Amino acid sequence: MGFVLKKYAIIVAGGTGQRMKSAVPKQFLLLQGKPILFHTLLQFKKAFAEIELILVLPRDQFSTWQLLCQEYPEIIQACPHHLVEGGATRFHSSQQGILAIPVEKQALVAIHDGVRPLVSVDSIRHAYQSAEEYGNAVLAVSSKDSIRQWDTNENVYLPLDRTHIKIIQTPQIFEISILKRAFQQEYQDFFTDDASVVEVLGIDIHLVEGNYSNIKITTPEDMLIAEALTQNAST
Numbered sequence: 662m663g664f665v666l667k668k669y670a671i672i673v674a675g676g677t678g679q680r681m682k683s684a685v686p687k688q689f690l691l692l693q694g695k696p697i698l699f700h701t702l703l704q705f706k707k708a709f710a711e712i713e714l715i716l717v718l719p720r721d722q723f724s725t726w727q728l729l730c731q732e733y734p735e736i737i738q739a740c741p742h743h744l745v746e747g748g749a750t751r752f753h754s755s756q757q758g759i760l761a762i763p764v765e766k767q768a769l770v771a772i773h774d775g776v777r778p779l780v781s782v783d784s785i786r787h788a789y790q791s792a793e794e795y796g797n798a799v800l801a802v803s804s805k806d807s808i809r810q811w812d813t814n815e816n817v818y819l820p821l822d823r824t825h826i827k828i829i830q831t832p833q834i835f836e837i838s839i840l841k842r843a844f845q846q847e848y849q850d851f852f853t854d855d856a857s858v859v860e861v862l863g864i865d866i867h868l869v870e871g872n873y874s875n876i877k878i879t880t881p882e883d884m885l886i887a888e889a890l891t892q893n894a895s896t
């Protein structure tokens with residue numbers, strides 16, 4: 662693969678994990694005996710040794726992370742990174758990460774959920790390659806379930822054609838100049854991911870095939886699924 666542009670990855674982990682209901686912030690929970698965030702950072706390093714990593718965390722979690730980095734020295738050895746303070750929403754955390762990247766550099770920037778540690782190296786490489794070709798790339802998979810949407814006129818859930826549905830994942834990769842422009846906007850409630858922010862500029866989003874294992878660890882059963890999916894990797 663002939664990559665030309667400099668590559669950054671912003672790993673957003675500025676949330677508080679309310680749905681996980683865990684005393685330990687979910688990004689620090691151990692998966693195969695190592696913090697989730699280590700697995701996430703490592704996948705990007707495995708994809709591109711030269712990549713620059715930016716980790717976004719709430720300020721009050723910096724000290725816990727620094728302690729984890731002492732307890733697991735492989736984190737810093739394998740995945741040196743720049744630590745940035747997060748914001749009130751995912752949008753604001755992405756924005757903080759983007760601000761940490763120098764303006765003058767031409768680069769491709771992936772924004773990835775810290776709690777998606779199972780993204781495959783192949784998916785990461787494929788997404789950067791597509792972003793280099795099309796200007797942006799967002800991982801997505803087809804729905805395996807039937808889908809219904811609430812209809813306010815009929816007051817009932819009506820079926821949707823699932824062949825027209827995509828489940829959106831991360832990483833979501835963009836040219837830095839586009840991200841800088843997009844994230845100057847005011848926050849809007851429908852900004853549930855970075856693609857929805859960039860799209861407001863009138864830019865078409867290019868979806869690329871993701872992997873079903875790339876789950877977002879959101880609720881307690883996701884930890885069990887993640888442990889099961891990584892079991893062979895650790896033996």
Ligand SMILES: Nc1ccn([C@@H]2O[C@H](COP(=O)(O)OP(=O)(O)OP(=O)(O)O)[C@@H](O)[C@H]2O)c(=O)n1
Binds near residue numbers: 755
């Ligand atoms: N203010 C925020 C909110 C979320 N995130 C990050 O965005 C990713 C996806 O969000 P989600 O799974 O919703 O995480 P939380 O917001 O922590 O969880 P919850 O909504 O259950 O509180 C996570 O890596 C999370 O840390 C972030 O960086 N900053």
Ligand SMILES: C[C@](O)(CO)[C@H](O)COP(=O)(O)O
Binds near residue numbers: 774829
């Ligand atoms: C960015 C994302 O993971 C794409 O599926 C998702 O939108 C994050 O949503 P959350 O409510 O912040 O978990």
